[in-house]
Amino acid sequence: MKKVVNLLCLCAFIALTSFKSHNILNAVPSAASFTMSLCKTGHGSEVQSGDLYNNGSKIGYVIALNRSSQHVKAKYFAFKQNGTSVHDRYDSWRSGKSVVLISSGAYATGFNNTDLPVGLTIDYGNEVNRNLDNTMDGLIIVEDVGGVRVTNIKDGDLKIIYSGTKQEKTINVNESLQKAEFMRWCADEKATVFQTHLLIYKNQLKFTRSYGGNESERKLLVLTKDRSGNVVHFIIYSRGQQFSLYDMANSSLQMLSSNGYDVIAAVNLDTGGLDILSTSTELYDCSNNSIQGTKNSDRRSMTNMLAYYYQ
């Protein structure tokens, strides 16, 4: 009899620990309320890092990258090139650069570095995937000079400027002819482009709660302007708690707005099988711990990579 009772107790203990470790018992409250604390500064005071809180509990990290002086630049590796994996490309590119952070970027069809990215993707002018994904409205252009632009594909008002003639043109990538022209522009200007879910655009949420997706760790790239008009990019990462895309986007929008930031756009960065985030040794969270994604050990398998560097 004692054995039966012991076994049942063991079952109950295992069940409780399993539930707790999988965040079932302490499920995400429906009204998430984010706050942030940017307590560390690095890279010429232009990058700040710190903690992300939900209802007072620490749930992840926030990294703010100030682009006012344009010393902080972005670089995107959309896919392997000439047989060289994304990680190897990054390794050869990084020499002599002060890398601020690296993160997984767009979605891919699988976990291996041979798996193609989903949605329209161009890497330094080279076509990677020409198939426009109609379920994702965000088109991100990482310029050769290190700037990042986000456009809403549905609006069809992407502005491109030919560097040679300085001629400006408005492109609707949904139209085949204009898309072909855009791709030629990317080839000429060595632009890098990828597609992902557009969550916030011009201070407005771009989807409803019903299309919020599963609850998961979320990582957003948010482009903002502060009160002085400086462009500040944010990486907001909920490593310790799972959210639907809607809750994550909505709470991030409220948090940034209440801190005086004007949100230009926010897009989702992949956290699935390759949930990678790594920062330089100048950046830590508020407890002096390193900022890491859940799958950093798999970074050699990365199918794509968003990097920020200081120059």
Added chain:
Amino acid sequence: MNFARIYPAFLILFIFFFPCLILAQKVTAKEINLSRNLIQDSVRIKWDFYKNQPLQHVLELRHGLELAKMNADEVLFNDFNAQLKTVVFDLNNIEELKQYVIKAEMLIYAKYFCTSEQEILFSAMGDAMLTKVSDTLQTSINAGIVDVYNPDIEYILKRLMDDKVNIKYKVNNFGKMLRYLWKGDFRYVYHKLTTTYKNTLILFILFSFLVFTIVFYRKKILQLVRVKNNAK
């Protein structure tokens, strides 16, 4: 300045210039007439989506339309696209589908022998054709009409991937997990078991414990029940 001296020069210039002007106008009119015919021709083009279209002919049409001050690319592409919309694929006829993909590839790679201005038209045509194949396949795979592991379909999908057209189709997660297991790649399985199938896994473990307890301790449980009944 003596006007009488330069007057003959003006006269000679006028005598030569005036006929040149008339000639130029006539040439332009001829070109415009030619272009008008070309526009009509272009609308009458029967685009062959399975065999090679002489691209030189398309370029001539384009040139004619440009002379007529028309948006040549738009006219030709709209004409092309209108006919493309009427194409219906027979997914059982893979050979025909292959020919169609080859034709699209030819248009996309036409950029290697035409100018960057001309390239946009061909690239857009090829892109529209490949998009039509990928959309059809995506819809058919998602609807379960086409088996994604059929070697012929797999060939088309791989060929599309070579052409930088990546199709995102719904897959059965469990089937995908088994395939990754077969390949010996456990990362996907681990990821799915700790995310998508997390709750199912926990329930499965608990249920297994329950079954295990009942099976191995059934005698003691029954004994316990009997003791309770006897006590009553």
